[in-house]
Amino acid sequence: MSTLWPRLEPLLARVQKPARYIGCEDGAQVPQHAPHKVAWLLAYPDTYEIGLPNQGLQILYEILNERPDAVAERTYAPWVDLEALLRAHGLPLFSVDTHRGAADFDIVAFNLSAELVYTNVLNCIDLAGVPVRSADRRPEHPLIGAGGHCTYNPEPLADFVDFFVLGDGEEVVAEITERVGDWKRGGRSPGSRERLLRTLASVEGVYVPSMYDVAYDGDRLVAVTPRFPEVPERVEKRTIADLGDWPYPKRQLVPLTEVVHDRLNVEVFRGCTRGCRFCQAGMITRPVRERPRDQVRRMVGEGLRRTGYDEVALTSLSTADFSGIESVVADTVADPANCGQVSVSLPSLRVDAFTVGIAAELQRARRTGLTFAPEAGTWRLRRVINKLIAEDDLYGAVESAYSQGWRRMKLYFMTGLPTETDEDTLGIAELARRCTEIGRRHTRGASVTVSVGGFVPKPFTPFQWFGQNTAAELQRKMWLLRDSLRRDRSVAFKWHDPKATLVEGLASRGDRRMGAVIETVWRAGGTFQEWSEHFDLGLWTDALAAHGLSAEDIVYRHRHQDEVLPWDHLSAGLHKDFLWQDWRDALDEVGLPDCRWTPCYDCGACTGYSIEHVVASATPPAGGSQGTGQDLTAAAAPGAGVPVRLLAR
Amino acid sequence: MRLRFTKLGKVRFTSHRDVARMWERGLRRAGLPVALTEGFRPRPKLSFGLALSTGHESLAEYLDVELAGPLDAVGLADLPTRLSPELPVGIDVVAAAEVVPGQASLQEEVDSCRWRIEALGADVERARTLVDAALAADELVICRQRKGREVTDDLRPAVLSLAVVGPVPGGCELEAELAVHPRSVRPAELLGALSPTLSEGRVLRVAQLIGHDRGRKEPLAAAVDPGAWRAGPGSPSCTIERDPPDEPASTSLAGAERLLERLPPHYEPADHGPAARRDHRPEPVTAGGLRRGR
Structure with missing residues (x-):
């Protein structure tokens, strides 16, 4: 029992936003540590206000604390002011629950949701008092783990993280806990650390980079091969078969201070088969697993009563696709227990009139902005990326929104997509202008905010072979758009810094050699790179040059079909030839239907793991074709070979 | 209500x-x-x-x-x-x-606040000297930044009472009553006016008061014990861990039965000895807000 609170308390009076570090949230746990329990420190390598709402971390926090053989606490990256004070006073990274030093835990497990936090991961390991390189760690040091979407290319962090988890964490944390518990009871003798890592490497879904040799031929990666016979050649992701078995978080944390997404969040389904080709989340989380409708209702009702929130978000990758979304929304808004004061927000909405109808229903109490993500400015380019929103659907949705009283909307786009021409880029401006024209027919103050980010190709997507646009090219396109929209006062234009996009590209598809670059940037003080006031491209280009690497090789060039990709020894279930075919289809501007409601095209995500979609309705929602022209009724007919397990009503 | x-x-x-x-x-x-x-x-x-x-x-x-x-x-x-x-x-x-x-x-109603202030950097004796000098002075001028310009203020009229309570590690504790009109005087400003060498430790607002002299009262009276601020069981500032979730949250003060008892208009703080505490010296927080990169 060793809390650092008495030593931390005086420091907190001297930092910005000290409430980040006090814990005390409703739902926070005070776990009892004991020698027979495996102690997990779940770390989010960004500030508290970004990290606290993370649902993955909260889910594992509860699951682990429910186990008799585990405890779990949380930590977030301390802001630069507190970090300086911690280092000056010789204090380590600490948990916010009982303010215990990070090195008192058996496992420090990071949630990796974005690439720009990688230098923060190293900083947190160092602040924990643990050697940053795995090879330098001894039996007394905690294990460093990581999970989250970025682990689908873990190679840039392979030198620093002892084990990665691919896919859903709900089940695998139990298996890891058991093996680490054996290690702990065995007394962590010299040499035991490597034996433990070797044992972990055979747990399905766990990747231990030190158990693999990496071979290069000149500048080219040629193979990543296991060092021992029992270590798998290819690590498969973990997938929970049914979200209904995991009604977590049961006690969502209610922070005392302001955070992003400060509301009740209920995940209504996991996975998405819309098949947008740029979308890594949609590719790696297949198949679709819906939460039973009654469970959603219960989690919403109980959650609102317990937390006191007046807003609930029904989260997923495309919530309008949830079977029976209208009734769930209507019930929540109409529930007398909520006194008509609860608003429902649906992130990641499809673009069509159906969606606007729901939005109008759920925003009767409070009307916020409406956000659509057409992603590309022309129908041709939307076919390339398989975001199949036809012009009619789009303008129908816009018309419907303005006619129902919205005055502002946000439109999200990407630039630097495969096959993009200036005509496509300028199509964004054209589209935005047409939206404001439609808006002016209904309201004088109609305005549109256009937000554009540079496209970063991601592993396990059909675009993993595509050479990212250079930072200069992205900047040119941003300026092209800015100039085109300059005279239009009803369109506000925002863009993401192309320099940051370049670094995201380095971390997204770099191989193990990127580790040295990340370490050099971190040692030069490059933390919080996802914060514009701390981002420094110069640190990255210097480090690349120092280690003989180039952005051209890692980010900008197109990759060959027969080339070994840095993540080829991992699997998200998707067949590589499926992804390659989808890449060819993209270049041919051929769309691919949503397999939830049409016959299986065998991407591998279901068949490879003998699992199925779990949806309550085999009939797609109205407007569900999203302009593909699919004959959905025929496809949904019995006997069509659709791998769908229907939930009992 | x-x-x-x-x-x-x-x-x-x-x-x-x-x-x-x-x-x-x-x-x-x-x-x-x-x-x-x-x-x-x-x-x-x-x-x-x-x-x-x-x-x-x-x-x-x-x-x-x-x-x-x-x-x-x-x-x-x-x-x-x-x-x-x-x-x-x-x-x-x-x-x-x-x-x-x-x-x-x-x-609008509240006229003054009573504070307990840890003044770090002076022992009781020195603090008494500073307090006596301040109370005897006609004015207590401080400089402060207001809308980017340096302005001077006389704090003396706003200091309604000031006394040394006793020693704390690293300094001593003061009790002060400070006016809130025409503007709220902050405890740190009072310390700065007493001596530039003092720094602010823990600060406790003991009461908000309406009216002046003998007729004044609190907006809502409650039996509160400033001594329970740091020392003694149940004092939240000494509590490291939360109450177990299955037990009702304990009241930090002297107990529910005393909550609605009225205090005398002039509440005399009990003299309490040095409590076991940590030495700490807060500095001004650094300026500058945070922006998200994207």
């Missing part, structure tokens, strides 16, 4: 706005029928008294709540025990009362 509550322990590091949010959620959790504002984003009708700086503790925070229904339906006497469990540890409701319609707002 008017509520009086504490802000003690870890929760002192939250901001005034954070506390407002805690209350909105706490009142909803308790199921109290709070009146709502009109408009696109209806908000509960709450009005808080004087803001408390982040990091300062208090035995005397106030909140006026406009109810949507009759007060009788709420059950005023049970409110402190009903509301406290819905609020974070360290925020405890210690008194509740009806507010007469048309009564002046808390902000």
